[in-house]
Amino acid sequence: MTASYRRSTEPLSPHLLPSLALGQSPVPDGDGRITPLPWRLRREALGRSTPGKSHGQGRRSQHPPAGEAPPLLTVADVMTRDVVSVSTATPVSEIAGALSGKRISAVPVVGVDGSLLGIVSESDLIRRAEIGTQRRRSLWRRVFADASAEASDYVRAHGRKARHVMTLEVVTVTEDMTLAEVADLMERRRLKRLPVVRGNRLVGIVSRSDLVRAVARHRVPSFANPATDDTILRDLSARVEALSPSPRLINVSVHRGNADIAGLVESAAEREAILVAAENTPGIRSIQDRMILRPRSVS
Structure with missing residues (x-):
């Protein structure tokens, strides 16, 4: 029920409030194709000792006792564990297809051992020769332009593999970070999603949509x-x-x-x-x- 209030200096009728609680993991293989991650590696990455363990075991209660502050949610509570990732050899066309087909904004680039090497986002693919959006410098700008910068722009616009377009400096988070810290980081760096790492190993990804889903799942706790x-x-x-x-x-x-x-x-x-x-x-x-x-x- 949505609360509405009239502006008045006279006593108003009480407005009743709700008082009860509403009661394939893709990873690239050697030839750069996106393939399912073997279950053994998935289990190791997720830190599970047995495949039959319930996903909710060991979680903190979402309904704290009356008078106590609710527990702070962490990245581990909301992150996506089945991550679409690619290798350095994955074709750019395949990466673009994954972004558009799965409606995601970025894919991590990982090594054969699961280590995070970089990330390819939508912004890495908007300056491409295929669609005529590569950077074009005027003649006088070319005179003063850095030769290495020119070469780098050419590789990013014409390169056909993930290694040619990926961003190497990746902003990451860990599983124990709070959602408040993640929201601050996303807002400050203007990022839509952040890889979750354990050491240098990719174990998940957290996005703005994961935070929105956490809002959708929230229920006002009822107290005995x-x-x-x-x-x-x-x-x-x-x-x-x-x-x-x-x-x-x-x-x-x-x-x-x-x-x-x-x-x-x-x-x-x-x-x-x-x-x-x-x-x-x-x-x-x-x-x-x-x-x-x-x-x-x-x-």
Whole structure:
């Protein structure tokens, strides 16, 4: 149920909130073709001792006890383990077909021992002679251009193997990194996916879509022992104090899980943030929004 709020200085009818929880691994072979990774190597790469072990064994609980912060998700919780990868000898045309056919934005380049050597992404394939998008320098630019740079551009535009177009400096992550760290890295480096390594060995890949799927799987936990009004009030008051620049101007009360929030806020954004904080406070059944914008003095 989606919460909606009317802007009013008069007491409003409580808005009920939901209170219950909604209840072929390709890898290149010697000739550069994309082929399934043998199960023995897959099991070693995944760190499994027995093939029959449940994927969820040893995982942390997704439903923490009331009053405790939820556990931080790590790369190991969401990463894709069956990774499409290529060798240095894989044809560029085959790589392009894999990217478009599987709707992925990059493929790691690995050695025969599974070590990560590089990565080929969509950006590595947009300057190609086949489609007439190779770099063209004017005559005067060629005079001052670095000869090695010219040669490198030519190889990347005309080379037919992965080794000709792959990026060697690869940004990687490890299985124990938190999703917050991964999101920061993706945002800062403007990357869509990151290889996951154990040492220098490729064990998976984590992408933006993996993070989105984690959001989709999230469910609000239900608690066996409902929080008391005093517990809810302390929790919500702490959230309001952290969000509002003037928390003393806001009054919060809770009765039988029904929260009443009144007072002055500096902006509509602050008001919305407080309402969202209330929605996320365990134990709250409904919200009365009686906040108003603080009048601005006119000089």
